[in-house]
Amino acid sequence: MPLARKDVIDLLEEIAMWLEIKGENSFKIRAYANGARTLQMLEGDVEELILSGDIGKVKGFGKALVEKLTEFATTGKLDYLEALRAEFPESLLEVMKVPNVGPKKVQRFYKELEITSIDELVAACEDGRIAAMSGMGAKTAGKIIDSIERMRTNAAFFLFPDARAAAEAVAEELRALRQVKRLEIAGSLRRYKTHTKDADLIASTDDPETVMAHFVGLPQVDIVQEHGQTKSSIVVKGGMQVDLRLVDDAMYPFALHHFTGGKEHNVAMRSRALKMGMKVSEWGLFRTDGDEETLIPCTDEASLYEALGLHYIPPELRENLGEIEFAESAECPPLVTEDDYRGMLHCHTHASDGSESIENLVAHAHGLGHRYLGITDHSKSSFQANGLDEERLLDQLGQIEAARKSLPKGFTLFAGVECDIRVDGELDYEDEILAQLDFVIVSVHSAFTQSREDMTKRVIKALEHPSACMLAHPTGRVLLQRDAYAIDLHAVIDAAAANNVAIEFNCNPLRLDMDWTFWHKARDKGVVCSINPDAHRLSNFDFIELGIGFCRKGWLAAEDILNCWDAKKVAKFFKARKQPPKPSAAK
DNA sequence: GCCGTTTTCGGCCCGACTGTTTTCAGTCG
Numbered sequence: 001m002p003l004a005r006k007d008v009i010d011l012l013e014e015i016a017m018w019l020e021i022k023g024e025n026s027f028k029i030r031a032y033a034n035g036a037r038t039l040q041m042l043e044g045d046v047e048e049l050i051l052s053g054d055i056g057k058v059k060g061f062g063k064a065l066v067e068k069l070t071e072f073a074t075t076g077k078l079d080y081l082e083a084l085r086a087e088f089p090e091s092l093l094e095v096m097k098v099p100n101v102g103p104k105k106v107q108r109f110y111k112e113l114e115i116t117s118i119d120e121l122v123a124a125c126e127d128g129r130i131a132a133m134s135g136m137g138a139k140t141a142g143k144i145i146d147s148i149e150r151m152r153t154n155a156a157f158f159l160f161p162d163a164r165a166a167a168e169a170v171a172e173e174l175r176a177l178r179q180v181k182r183l184e185i186a187g188s189l190r191r192y193k194t195h196t197k198d199a200d201l202i203a204s205t206d207d208p209e210t211v212m213a214h215f216v217g218l219p220q221v222d223i224v225q226e227h228g229q230t231k232s233s234i235v236v237k238g239g240m241q242v243d244l245r246l247v248d249d250a251m252y253p254f255a256l257h258h259f260t261g262g263k264e265h266n267v268a269m270r271s272r273a274l275k276m277g278m279k280v281s282e283w284g285l286f287r288t289d290g291d292e293e294t295l296i297p298c299t300d301e302a303s304l305y306e307a308l309g310l311h312y313i314p315p316e317l318r319e320n321l322g323e324i325e326f327a328e329s330a331e332c333p334p335l336v337t338e339d340d341y342r343g344m345l346h347c348h349t350h351a352s353d354g355s356e357s358i359e360n361l362v363a364h365a366h367g368l369g370h371r372y373l374g375i376t377d378h379s380k381s382s383f384q385a386n387g388l389d390e391e392r393l394l395d396q397l398g399q400i401e402a403a404r405k406s407l408p409k410g411f412t413l414f415a416g417v418e419c420d421i422r423v424d425g426e427l428d429y430e431d432e433i434l435a436q437l438d439f440v441i442v443s444v445h446s447a448f449t450q451s452r453e454d455m456t457k458r459v460i461k462a463l464e465h466p467s468a469c470m471l472a473h474p475t476g477r478v479l480l481q482r483d484a485y486a487i488d489l490h491a492v493i494d495a496a497a498a499n500n501v502a503i504e505f506n507c508n509p510l511r512l513d514m515d516w517t518f519w520h521k522a523r524d525k526g527v528v529c530s531i532n533p534d535a536h537r538l539s540n541f542d543f544i545e546l547g548i549g550f551c552r553k554g555w556l557a558a559e560d561i562l563n564c565w566d567a568k569k570v571a572k573f574f575k576a577r578k579q580p581p582k583p584s585a586a587k
Numbered sequence: 588g589c590c591g592t593t594t595t596c597g598g599c600c601c602g603a604c605t606g607t608t609t610t611c612a613g614t615c616g
Contacts, residue, residue: 024588027599031588062589100605102614135613139606187616200616231603233615243616245603258601263616270600275593281601 003047003073004452005039011072011081012036012065017093018084020103034060037264041321043490043521047073089116099147108133122148146223150239157195157480158240160546161509164189166220166240167199173218174244179207181249186259190315192549194512195479198241200259204249215244251284253298258282264320272308272324280308316553321520333557338548340558342566343372344541346418346441346472346504346532351396352377353385354536358403362413364538372412372567374439375400379428381420382445390433393417397436412567414438414574418472423447425461427468434467439574441504443472444485452486459487460495469577470530470562471496473506473513481510489514493522500577502528502562505554507547508540519554528573529554530562 016032038060039046049055050073056066072078088110095106095118109115112133113124124130125141158166167185175183180203184190187200205211212232216224225241226233233243247255258266258281273280278296279288285307286293298304302312310327314335317323326332347361348354356364358375365373377396378387388396400415407413416439420428427434427442434440442462450458462468474492475484496503503522506513511534514522519529531551533543551561558564562573 028588030599034589060589064588100614104613135607135611137607143605198616226604228604233604259616261616266616267600274600279601283602 003050005046008046008050008069008072009036009039011069011078012039014093015068015081015084017096018081018088021088021092021096021106022084023103023107031060031062031065035065041517091117094118095121098144098151100143101147118148150223150235153239157197159195159479159509160189160193160512162238163196163199163240166236166238167201167242169220170199170215170218170236170242170244171201174201174203174211174215177211177214179205179210181205182252184256186256187243187261190260191262191318192316192516192553194515194550198243201242201244202247202252202256202259203244204247204252204255206248208246211246212244245282247282250297251282253300253304254280254284255282257301257304260315260318262319265318265324268320268324269308276308278308280304314552316549317555333555335552336548336556336558336561336564338545340561340564341370341531341544341548343370343374343412343563343570344532344535344544345374345414345416345439345470345530345563345570346376346506347373347535347540348377348385348418349375349396351392352382352387356538358399358413360538361535362403362407362411364541366408366411368541371410372414372570374414374416376416376418376441378445379417379419381422381428385445387420387428388417390429393429393433394436412571414570416441416469418443419468420445421458421462423450423458425458427462427465431467434465437467438571439469439577440467441470441472442468444476448476448485450485452488455485456488456491459492463492463495463499463501466577468499468501469574470502470504472504472532472534473511474503475513475515477513478510479512484513489518493518493525493527496522496527497525500526500528500573502530502573505529505531505547505551506534507531507543507550508534509543509546512546512550516550516554519551519556523554523556523560528562529556529560532563 012032013036016029019029019032038058042058050069055061055069068078068080092106092110095101098118109121113129115121115124122145125145130136130141131138167189171183171185174180183201183203185199186202188196189199203211208229212227216227216232216234220236221234222237223235225235230246233241235241245255245259270280277288279286285296285298285304287296296307298307305312310324311331313323313327314332344365349356349358349361362373378385380387380389397415400413404413415437417437418441421442421444422428444459463471474489475487477484503514529551531544531547533540535541562570
């Protein structure tokens with residue numbers, strides 16, 4: 001049984017968690033947590049990386065981590081972790097997940113009250129045992145019960161568009177106040193993370209008291225968690241937490257930068273400042289000289305970066321995944337914008353499971369300023385989606401041909417299909433049928449439980465088919481609902497590059513697939529990206545904006561994205577891929 | 588536990604809010 005990346009990540013994360021509960025040195029804990037995080041992004045076969053010893057060359061993996069990972073990769077277990085597990089009941093890891101309950105409390109509850117589970121914690125809060133502990137009180141017990149209640153009733157995470165909509169609603173109310181000078185949504189929403197726990201708003205004002213009072217009194221407030229002078233925190237109806245930070249307008253760029261994060265980006269920025277004899281926080285950038293601190297004024301985030309010897313780093317890239325090193329020597333490449341988008345290449349009509357006619361889709365796309373559109377209904381194996389058999393597909397081809405006679409001037413309509421990749425990697429139509437189309441998208445809609453090896457082979461075989469032009473939603477994940485199927489995406493990316501097949505960034509907010517973390521490397525290997533909402537109705541075109549944001553996060557520029565090319569170049573890309581079918585003996 | 592253009596030892600990012608204290612620990616981001 002090969003060692004999966006996820007097993008190693010889970011291992012390191014679990015160790016970090018136990019060390020926290022034990023009350024270990026926080027830097028030791030961070031070493032394990034950072035190791036897990038680094039592995040998430042590291043390319044290549046993790047088992048190979050460990051067994052070859054190359055893992056030791058990766059920053060953050062020192063002697064201790066290398067030894068432990070080697071033991072785990074060789075024997076399948078780790079004595080160090082077993083020993084940690086033996087010290088505490090495993091269910092304490094669950095208790096750690098309760099908001100406002102951290103390692104110190106977990107440890108005390110366990111040692112003093114023998115609490116090992118969330119249920120036992122609730123009981124102890126209710127019967128007064130928690131309140132009776134030194135340093136605790138009735139409020140603490142009540143707060144813990146509330147946290148558990150919220151954790152159980154609300155989803156822990158919110159999808160990007162839901163979270164942003166909730167944040168926008170609050171932001172709009174606050175912007176309407178004359179006391180608010182500047183306000184922005186910061187945090188993970190500004191960085192385009194696929195899902196988020198809360199929203200962070202940053203605003204500048206001369207009158208924090210009034211603004212805060214208004215914030216905690218908004219009609220959408222369900223619970224006020226904190227109400228301070230510079231920071232307050234509410235839970236809005238629907239369950240999402242929204243934090244507001246208020247600063248003086250001169251401090252706004254520092255606060256905006258700080259609360260945009262991400263955490264690791266900030267840590268790296270502060271270390272950098274220290275090395276340069278400066279100090280940076282949400283309250284400013286200071287030159288330090290002994291106890292003397294002199295503020296270095298910055299009018300915006302760009303000047304903050306400049307003061308630290310860096311080119312500007314767009315928010316989407318701030319994850320400490322190489323962007324700081326990049327910005328030391330070069331300007332950030334021009335990332336794709338919404339204005340670059342010229343046409344959508346994956347949508348469904350009412351012939352399969354969409355709700356619109358070809359004409360309506362064309363009119364809508366044209367109305368949005370698009371210059372072309374690709375029609376791609378499901379193929380025959382997708383019974384659940386009313387997939388088209390050969391006869392219906394050819395009939396649709398005729399309809400597209402007819403529709404082309406009355407297209408808006410300069411608009412191009414591509415005839416395609418979203419063709420199922422069958423269990424064995426074969427495509428869902430004969431080559432002669434596929435060859436009649438302008439382009440073919442291939443994707444998996446069945447047998448999600450195949451082994452990683454079989455699924456990878458299956459998809460790669462489809463990419464090697466001469467008609468395949470694009471791989472749609474490469475992992476099949478449905479965020480917060482269904483995990484990705486097991487697949488070696490790095491191998492798939494290599495195959496896509498070798499065969500010049502585009503990979504989709506499916507910007508349906510439930511999919512956002514292939515994940516942003518892979519695009520930087522995929523682009524470097526020459527893979528072309530195609531941003532598509534996989535539209536089933538007209539409103540789905542709105543998802544394109546999300547796709548642009550997430551592809552910016554993946555470091556992509558307009559030239560890397562098929563949909564930003566003009567129709568002629570797109571057609572050329574499809575044609576280059578498509579090869580004429582071998583003459584059939586029957587004809 | 589990791590790391591090194593101050594360092595192989597001694598650092599490691601910084602601050603707000605809450606609850607329980609009466610100066611601070613815990614938690615969060």
